[in-house]
Every structure is written in structure tokens, then in C-alpha cells.
Amino acid sequence: MSALLKAPLLLLRPMRKSDVDGVMEVESSAYAYPWTTGIFHDCLRVGYGCWVCILDERIIGHGVMSVVAGECHILNVCLHPDWQHRGLGRKLVDRLLDIARQRHADTAFLEVRESNLGALALYRSMGFNEIGTRRGYYPADSGRENAQVLALNL
Numbered sequence: 001m002s003a004l005l006k007a008p009l010l011l012l013r014p015m016r017k018s019d020v021d022g023v024m025e026v027e028s029s030a031y032a033y034p035w036t037t038g039i040f041h042d043c044l045r046v047g048y049g050c051w052v053c054i055l056d057e058r059i060i061g062h063g064v065m066s067v068v069a070g071e072c073h074i075l076n077v078c079l080h081p082d083w084q085h086r087g088l089g090r091k092l093v094d095r096l097l098d099i100a101r102q103r104h105a106d107t108a109f110l111e112v113r114e115s116n117l118g119a120l121a122l123y124r125s126m127g128f129n130e131i132g133t134r135r136g137y138y139p140a141d142s143g144r145e146n147a148q149v150l151a152l153n154l
């Protein structure tokens with residue numbers, strides 16, 4: 001029972017336009033600099049892979065990626081703070097990578113804030129390697145913050 005509570009099953013389904021308000025609640029609670037509603041609508045409109053994590057019929061997380069010409073770009077991975085640190089983030093990224101493989105991607109890329117040590121630890125533990133730095137990529141309280149660019153062979 002405790003194992004089930006620690007790592008609940010992750011139900012993933014495609015995001016719909018009508019999900020965006022619920023997705024924004026998760027996004028705003030998890031990030032200091034959240035995406036806007038318009039960004040999620042744009043991602044849906046251009047056909048990016050947009051997924052929501054469902055638990056008890058509620059949205060508790062989301063993932064967004066593009067898969068084009070053999071490259072997967074993971075653009076957003078996010079869980080509501082109430083559901084972090086239970087193994088769900090790892091499952092979410094695993095599922096996104098499986099979907100990318102099914103779509104014939106051979107490499108996955110993502111950017112992460114240098115200060116986001118939890119996410120960096122997760123990606124490194126999944127085999128991602130640092131391949132570069134984008135200077136001043138993100139807004140930050142102190143101005144701008146660098147992004148680490150990570151890649152994984154699929």
C-alpha cells in the first residue's frame with residue numbers, strides 16, 4: 001500500500017483545448033516563471049505532443065514536446081507540487097521518450113535552468129548528457145539565468 005501511495009499509476013492522455021485552464025493551474029503552482037495560456041494553445045495548434053497526467057479525474061501534470069525529423073525536443077515537464085517527489089516525474093519523462101521512439105526520434109533534447117537541481121538530477125539519472133549552455137536563456141529574479149542543454153540517444 002505504501003509503495004502504491006509513493007508512486008501512483010500515471011495515466012497520460014492527449015491534452016485538449018478545454019484542459020488548458022487546469023494545466024495553467026499546475027503550471028502556475030510549479031514554476032516561478034510559468035508559460036502563458038497562449039503558449040499552450042499555440043503548442044496545441046501547431047500539433048506538438050501535448051499530454052496531461054490524470055489522477056482521480058484531475059490534471060496533476062503535463063508534458064509538451066515536438067518530434068520532427070528524428071529529433072525530440074522536450075519543451076515542458078511539470079507536476080503539481082503536491083505530486084512531486086513520488087516518482088511521477090520520472091514516469092512522465094519515460095512515457096514522453098517512449099512516445100518519441102514510437103515516432104522514430106533518435107535523439108531527445110531539452111533545456112533546464114542551471115539552478116533546477118532536482119530536474120537536472122532526474123535527467124542525468126535517466127542518461128541525459130550536458131551538451132551545451134544557452135547563456136541568459138531564462139528570466140530570473142536577478143536578471144537572466146543560463147540553461148543547460150541536455151541530450152539523450154534514444
Ligand SMILES: CC(C)(COP(=O)(O)OP(=O)(O)OC[C@H]1O[C@@H](n2cnc3c(N)ncnc32)[C@H](O)[C@@H]1OP(=O)(O)O)[C@@H](O)C(=O)NCCC(=O)NCCS
Pocket residue numbers: 030031076077078079080083084085086087088089090091111112113116117118119121122123125
Ligand atoms: C522536475 C519534476 C518534473 C520532477 O518530478 P518529480 O515527480 O518530483 O521527480 P521524481 O519523484 O520522479 O524523482 C526522480 C528523480 O529526480 C531527482 N529529483 C527530483 N526532485 C529532486 C530534488 N528536489 N532534489 C534532488 N533530486 C531530485 C532524483 O534523482 C529522483 O530520483 P530518486 O527517485 O531516485 O530520488 C518536478 O519536480 C516538477 O514538475 N518540477 C517543477 C517544474 C520543473 O522544474 N520542470 C522541469 C523543467 S526542465
